[in-house]
Amino acid sequence: MRLELSGITKAFPACIANDHVNFNVEAGEIHALLGENGAGKSTLVKMIYGIMQPDEGEILWEGQSVTIENPGMARKLGIGMVFQHFSLFESMTVLENVALGINEKGPLKELAKRIVEVSDKYGLPLDPERYIHTLSVGERQRVEIVRCLLQDPSLIIMDEPTSVLTPQEVDKLFVTLRRLREEGRSILYISHKLDEIKALCDRATILRAGKVVGDCDPSKESARSMAQLMVGEEIKIPARNPNAKVGEDRLVVENLSMSTDDVFVADLENVSFTVKSGEIFGVAGVAGNGQNNLLSMLSGERLSPNDEAIRMDGLSVGHLGPHKRRKLGLAFVPEERLGHGTVPEMSLADNTLLSGHGVSDLVQMGFLRFSKAHNLAKKIIEAFDVRTGGSKSEAKSLSGGNLQKFIIGRELLKSPKLLIVAQPTWGVDAGAAASIHQALMNLRDEGCAILVVSQDLDELFAITDRMAVISHGRLSPARPTHDTTVEQVGLLMGGLFDQVDAWDEEAQR
Amino acid sequence: MIRFEPRLAPSRVMVYGAPILAVCFTLVAGAMLFSALGYDPLNSLYLFFIQPISDSYGLTELFLKATPLTLCAVGLAVGFRGNVWNIGAEGQLTMGAIVSGAIAVTWYDSTSMFLLPIMIIAGVLGGMAWAAIPAFLKTRFHANEILTSLMLTYVATLFLGYLVNGPLRNPEGFNFPESRMFGDAALLPLLFDESRLHIGALITLFVVLLGWFIMSRTLIGFQVKVVGLTPLAANYAGFNPKKVIWMSLMLGGGLAGLAGMFEVAGPIGQLQPVISPGYGFTAIIVAFLGRLHPIGILLAGTLVALSYLGGETVQMELSLPLAVTGVFQGMLLFFLLACDVLINYRVVLGFKRKAA
Numbered sequence: 001m002r003l004e005l006s007g008i009t010k011a012f013p014a015c016i017a018n019d020h021v022n023f024n025v026e027a028g029e030i031h032a033l034l035g036e037n038g039a040g041k042s043t044l045v046k047m048i049y050g051i052m053q054p055d056e057g058e059i060l061w062e063g064q065s066v067t068i069e070n071p072g073m074a075r076k077l078g079i080g081m082v083f084q085h086f087s088l089f090e091s092m093t094v095l096e097n098v099a100l101g102i103n104e105k106g107p108l109k110e111l112a113k114r115i116v117e118v119s120d121k122y123g124l125p126l127d128p129e130r131y132i133h134t135l136s137v138g139e140r141q142r143v144e145i146v147r148c149l150l151q152d153p154s155l156i157i158m159d160e161p162t163s164v165l166t167p168q169e170v171d172k173l174f175v176t177l178r179r180l181r182e183e184g185r186s187i188l189y190i191s192h193k194l195d196e197i198k199a200l201c202d203r204a205t206i207l208r209a210g211k212v213v214g215d216c217d218p219s220k221e222s223a224r225s226m227a228q229l230m231v232g233e234e235i236k237i238p239a240r241n242p243n244a245k246v247g248e249d250r251l252v253v254e255n256l257s258m259s260t261d262d263v264f265v266a267d268l269e270n271v272s273f274t275v276k277s278g279e280i281f282g283v284a285g286v287a288g289n290g291q292n293n294l295l296s297m298l299s300g301e302r303l304s305p306n307d308e309a310i311r312m313d314g315l316s317v318g319h320l321g322p323h324k325r326r327k328l329g330l331a332f333v334p335e336e337r338l339g340h341g342t343v344p345e346m347s348l349a350d351n352t353l354l355s356g357h358g359v360s361d362l363v364q365m366g367f368l369r370f371s372k373a374h375n376l377a378k379k380i381i382e383a384f385d386v387r388t389g390g391s392k393s394e395a396k397s398l399s400g401g402n403l404q405k406f407i408i409g410r411e412l413l414k415s416p417k418l419l420i421v422a423q424p425t426w427g428v429d430a431g432a433a434a435s436i437h438q439a440l441m442n443l444r445d446e447g448c449a450i451l452v453v454s455q456d457l458d459e460l461f462a463i464t465d466r467m468a469v470i471s472h473g474r475l476s477p478a479r480p481t482h483d484t485t486v487e488q489v490g491l492l493m494g495g496l497f498d499q500v501d502a503w504d505e506e507a508q509r
Numbered sequence: 510m511i512r513f514e515p516r517l518a519p520s521r522v523m524v525y526g527a528p529i530l531a532v533c534f535t536l537v538a539g540a541m542l543f544s545a546l547g548y549d550p551l552n553s554l555y556l557f558f559i560q561p562i563s564d565s566y567g568l569t570e571l572f573l574k575a576t577p578l579t580l581c582a583v584g585l586a587v588g589f590r591g592n593v594w595n596i597g598a599e600g601q602l603t604m605g606a607i608v609s610g611a612i613a614v615t616w617y618d619s620t621s622m623f624l625l626p627i628m629i630i631a632g633v634l635g636g637m638a639w640a641a642i643p644a645f646l647k648t649r650f651h652a653n654e655i656l657t658s659l660m661l662t663y664v665a666t667l668f669l670g671y672l673v674n675g676p677l678r679n680p681e682g683f684n685f686p687e688s689r690m691f692g693d694a695a696l697l698p699l700l701f702d703e704s705r706l707h708i709g710a711l712i713t714l715f716v717v718l719l720g721w722f723i724m725s726r727t728l729i730g731f732q733v734k735v736v737g738l739t740p741l742a743a744n745y746a747g748f749n750p751k752k753v754i755w756m757s758l759m760l761g762g763g764l765a766g767l768a769g770m771f772e773v774a775g776p777i778g779q780l781q782p783v784i785s786p787g788y789g790f791t792a793i794i795v796a797f798l799g800r801l802h803p804i805g806i807l808l809a810g811t812l813v814a815l816s817y818l819g820g821e822t823v824q825m826e827l828s829l830p831l832a833v834t835g836v837f838q839g840m841l842l843f844f845l846l847a848c849d850v851l852i853n854y855r856v857v858l859g860f861k862r863k864a865a
Contacts, residue, residue, distance in 0.1 A: 301744045323747030334745060343739045354735065354746040357728055366728045 001063060002027045002186045003048070003155055008057035010043055017043035019210040020057070025155065030177060030187045032197040032218060035207035036230055036429035041190050044207070045157050048188070049081045050074040080153030082144045084160045088132045095128035098147045111150075118149050122176050137286055138169040145176070156180065157188045162196060166286055167457070167490035174200055192230070192430070193458070194223035206230055227430055246465070247277035249314075250418050250449035251298075256309040258293060258302075268293050271475045273468055275418070275449045280440065282464030282481065283453040284489055290473035291422070291453050292335070298420050298451070299332040300325040312418060326359050329417030333407055333424065335453075337400060341407045344396035348381070348388065349373040351395050352410055359414065376413070384409035385435070401428040408436055412443060419443065420451045425459060437463050457486060469493055513854035520852060527848035528798050528809065534844040539837060548827055556826050557819035557837070567818065569704035573776060574817050576713045577602065577768035577785070579810035581792030583720040584764030586801040588757035590724070591733035592740075595758055597643065597658025598765040599789025600665035601636040605766025606773045607669055608635030610780040613695035613773070614677050614688045624694045628770055636766015637759050639665060644758040648751045654758070662789070670782050677780055688780035697775045709771035716764065720803035733757060765789055786817065786834075794842045813838060 004024040010017045017040045025031045035041045046052045048059065050068035058065055061077055068074050071081075088097050095112050112128040119126040124142040132140060141161065148156060158177075162170045177187055177200065189201055197204055198218045206214040206229045214229045252274050259267040268290050275281040285291055296302040297310065297318075304310050304318030311317065312328050322332070332355070334340040342351045352373050356362040362373050377391035384405045388398050395403060405428070411419060424440065425433035441463060444450050453470075454460055460467055461481060468478040469492035476492045523530075539557070540550035561567050581598040588595045609632035616624060642661055646652035670686070679689045697707035724730035736743040736753045743750060772784050795813050799806030820834030 299745070300747070321747050321749075322745065326747065332745070336741070339739050340741045340745055343735055343742045345738055346734075350731070353728075353731060354742060357731075357746065363728050368726055368728060368731060 001025075001060070003188075004060040004063075005044075005048075006058050006060070008044065008047065008054045008059070010040075010047060010052065010054050016210050018047075018054070021207070021210070021212055023205045023212060023215070025186045025188055027154070027186055028181055028184045029202040030181055030189055030200055032201035032204035033188060033190045033207065034192065034194075034197060034204050034226065034230055036192065036431075039207040039230075040210040041207055042159070045081070045159065045188065045190060048074070049079060049157060075151050075153070078152070078154040079157065080148035080151055080155070081157040082141070082148050082159065082161060084163065086140050086144055088140055088143060090131075090133040092132060093128065094126055094130050094132065094135075094143050097132060097143060098128075098150065101147045102150055114150060115146055119146050122146075122149065122179055123172065124176060137164045137288065138166065138172075141165070141173075149180075153185065155186045155188060157190070159190045160192075161189075162191070162193065164287060164455070166493040167486050168494070170196070194218075194226050195458075197226070198223060230430060246279050247447060249274050250277045250312065251275040251451065252311040252314075253298070254309055254311070256294075256297060256304060256306075258297065258305065260293070268297070268473045271470075271473075273475060273478055275451050277417070277447050277449045278444055279465040280444050280450040280452060280463055281478070282460035282467035283451065283470050283475070284457060284460050284467055284493065285453075285455065285470035286493055287455055289470050289493075291470060293473070294470065294475075295332075295334065295420065295422055295453060299330070299334070323358055326355065331355070331411035331414050331416035331419045333411050333419070333421040335422035335426070337403045337407055338396060342395035342403065345394060347377075347392045347394060348398075348406060349377040349391040351406075352376045352380070355410060356414075376410075380406055380409035380413060383413070384439075385432075400426075401432050404428050405432055405436065408439065412439055415446075416443075416448060418449045418451075420453075422453045423456070424452060424454065425456065426454075433459075457489060461486075512857045513850070514857050516853060516855055523848075523852045525800065527852060528800065528805070528845060530848050531798070531841060531844040532812065534848075535837065535840045538840050538844070542836070546829070553823065553827065556822050557833075558815060560826075561815065561818035561822050566704060569701060569706040570818060571811060571814050572710050573704075573706050574814035575807075575810040576710045576775075577772055577788040578792050578795050578813055579807055580713050580716060580768040580771070581761075581765045581789050582795035582799065582806045582810055583716055583803050584761035585792055586796040586799070586803070586806060587720065587724065587730075587733060588761050589737075589796060590801055591737040591753045591757050593647075593754050593757045593761075594655045595640065595643070595658050595761045596655050596793065597640070597660075597662045597789070598761060598792050599785060599787065600658070600662030601639045601762040601765035602769035602772070602785055602789045603662070603665040603669055604639035605632035605636040605769030606780065606784050607665070607672060607769075608632060608638075608766070609770040610688060610691075610773045611672075611677060613691040614780065617689050617692045617695070619692060620694045622694070624692075625697065625774070628695060628774060629767065632766045632770025633763040634766070636762040636764070636769065638762075639766070640758040640762020644755050648754055654754075658758075666783075669780070669784070673780050673782055679779075686782050690779045691774060695774055696778060697771065705776045707771070707775040709767075709775055712767075712771075714807075716767075717803045717807050724803065729756065765792075791838055794838055794845075798841065798845055813841070816841070 002025050006022050008018050008021045021044060033041050033044070043052065047054050048068070050070045050073055059068060066077065068077070095108060095115065098115060099108060099111055115126060115128045119142070124146055126142050126146055161173060165173065180187060191197055201218050204216050204218045204226070205212055206226065208230060216226065218226065254272050256271040257268050271294060273281065283291065297304050300320055300322040307316045307318040309318045312330065315328065317325055317328065338344050342354065349370065350373065353362055353368065362369055362376065374391045380386065381388060381391065386406045386409065387402050398406065408424065424436050428436065440450055452460065452464060464481045466478045467481050467484060469476045469489055471493055536554060540554055543553035544550040562571050581602060585595055585598055609628040612628050612631050639661060643654040643657040646657050647654045673686045673688055677688045679685070679687055697709055700706045700708060700710065732748045733753050735746060736748055736750050740750065768788065769784065773780060777784055791813055795806055795809045798813065799809035816834050816837045820831055823829045823833055824831055
């Protein structure tokens with residue numbers, strides 16, 4: 001037995017994150033830790049990696065009881081961790097980043113040699129001299145993994161490693177992980193993507209509300225049965241209305257281009273697409289390929305250089321700000337909930353004013369109507385099952401998923417003609433995600449045009465009618481979703497819109 | 510090794526308790542300062558804080574000095590909430606005094622009842638005009654308003670010096686650098702006989718209430734707060750940050766200009782080379798001491814006004830230098846900021862790293 005936890009309990013002032021958790025990881029297995037957001041997965045692995053200490057219970061490492069005081073000690077024991085959010089310095093090389101992140105000190109040349117060795121051995125090609133900002137997200141993750149492997153760990157914790165990868169990159173990662181397993185290393189794999197767990201993991205421990213609710217062999221379970229264990233209730237699969245009618249063009253984007261001085265962000269290049277009323281249009285793509293620029297141009301937060309490039313119901317809106325576009329029936333749910341979609345320090349009632357001023361009766365003659373704002377907030381909380389202390393709670397006191405439900409509810413209750421949503425269910429638990437998806441589809445059936453920008457392909461395949469892929473600021477031609485495969489999307493994510501384009505790019509370099 | 514670690518949730522009580530705590534620390538440090546100088550600390554503190562307001566004349570003087578401080582601070586606080594750092598209220602105050610004073614001096618023999626309202630409007634416009642320069646430079650060229658507004662303060666005071674030595678000098682004044690005394694029609698009516706407290710104090714009370722109303726009940730105040738707290742969310746809402754910069758500088762400049770008009774048409778009664786003992790700068794302390802809340806500012810303005818009176822008293826009674834006023838104001842701000850840091854951060858001793 002490599003790692004065994006018994007009776008681990010960790011309580012925070014507001015909640016019990018882990019309640020007498022028992023589980024173990026054997027040598028040479030990939031063990032999944034499965035659970036909704038807020039189920040206590042992160043707290044548990046933070047205690048294993050020494051970032052937090054348990055209040056109660058015992059951690060056994062190779063049969064010995066240990067107290068893991070800090071991450072340095074965890075690394076000495078042979079525990080490595082690859083975080084969901086990378087901790088890399090963009091303006092430094094791979095080699096320098098690795099050197100900074102490991103305990104030992106020595107000549108850089110030797111380290112470079114070892115990086116190349118390790119990366120060759122595990123199929124993680126890396127050039128130690130490259131600068132981080134020139135690497136793709138998948139390559140950055142390789143840096144993190146190589147850095148972790150250099151310590152020769154016997155247990156590797158991976159926190160949602162595939163959330164930023166293309167399908168092809170995911171496949172490559174799985175090859176690497178399986179090779180690590182063959183060497184007898186253990187991997188603790190945290191995810192809520194059930195298909196991946198079925199494909200990769202030997203055992204799964206399912207957490208719900210801080211408690212272990214089940215242990216299973218993922219290959220013998222169906223994704224549905226695991227999801228039910230995870231959520232604890234029947235999940236409704238969003239139902240499509242077969243009678244829904246696609247109407248006229250609501251949003252037309254034509255040759256939208258822009259460039260910024262920011263070298264880390266992709267410029268937009270001649271992006272064109274149309275969203276009709278009564279359809280959900282999906283834009284897939286790995287983060288950082290121009291989605292944020294596209295979204296800010298569509299919401300009006302950044303004005304288009306060309307007024308004609310964005311049209312709503314035939315009206316040129318490229319030069320209109322967010323407020324004027326809202327008056328035309330646009331609603332926008334940004335990716336960042338805290339600090340973009342809401343003001344963290346303000347109450348939920350105040351936050352209804354952010355997108356409600358000028359388009360509802362929350363503000364009259366320049367005066368705020370608090371009672372109306374509170375009523376609206378209460379209505380949203382009730383209709384979208386937002387778990388919170390009430391309309392006076394500060395936005396930052398809500399969990400990510402609940403805040404997302406609140407923002408989606410705030411925008412949906414306006415009955416918009418055009419809804420633009422970024423990452424509608426990012427970090428939202430499965431039950432809430434299903435209800436958000438259902439709400440979006442109902443809105444579509446009522447004739448709203450909906451644009452969903454998401455990195456989650458499962459989500460796009462589940463709810464969209466047509467989809468396109470954004471890569472390096474260019475948007476692929478749109479295809480009907482039912483005619484599209486994951487592999488095709490994966491190729492498009494790599495920018496291979498067609499072979500001619502790829503050659504052109506080669507010639508330019 | 511000493512490090513600061515952010516606290517998860519700053520105590521609500523302490524956020525509002527900090528100003529009181531800061532006052533207490535200032536009293537203790539003041540007592541130590543007086544005893545180090547060889548004076549009886551308790552008696553000195555009595556002379557500084559109690560004696561100036563122990564009679565009704567003292568009280569009217571207190572409110573007279575609190576008036577410009579509160580006016581300036583209410584205007585500045587709006588900007589501070591919106592992340593617009595107008596440091597030049599002193600210059601805007603001076604400009605308000607110059608413009609309204611120039612009108613009073615030009616029509617010094619007028620008895621029109623319209624003179625005073627015109628002067629009030631002129632004072633407000635003068636302050637606004639002076640604040641418009643940093644607003645324009647910031648919105649057009651991204652020039653830092655802290656620097657531009659501060660530097661313009663010195664331009665304004667030098668301009669005042671030029672005027673009272675030149676164009677606006679009293680022709681019958683034996684070459685003293687002063688303007689004519691204002692005519693009666695250009696002086697603010699007094700609230701009480703035998704005092705210098707004028708009607709501007711009541712207007713200030715009204716401005717405080719208005720400021721509170723605007724900040725908490727109108728879309729304007731809401732915009733300012735959102736822009737200050739979360740610029741990205743303001744962008745999302747469609748609030749224009751340039752509009753907020755203009756609005757808060759116009760408001761701050763206008764109120765400072767009004768304060769300048771009150772000074773020259775109130776206790777001073779003419780243009781002099783120096784018309785403010787740093788009210789515009791001290792108002793920054795007042796704004797923070799009052800937690801950027803108009804009602805809090807009213808209380809803080811009154812307290813800080815006392816430091817001016819106390820400074821004068823110890824100057825007379827103990828022959829200490831006038832700088833004592835500045836020392837007390839400085840200590841007050843220092844302790845307030847220190848309290849604020851400790852409310853938001855905890856001090857961690859030792860080398861051990863503790864990750865959150």
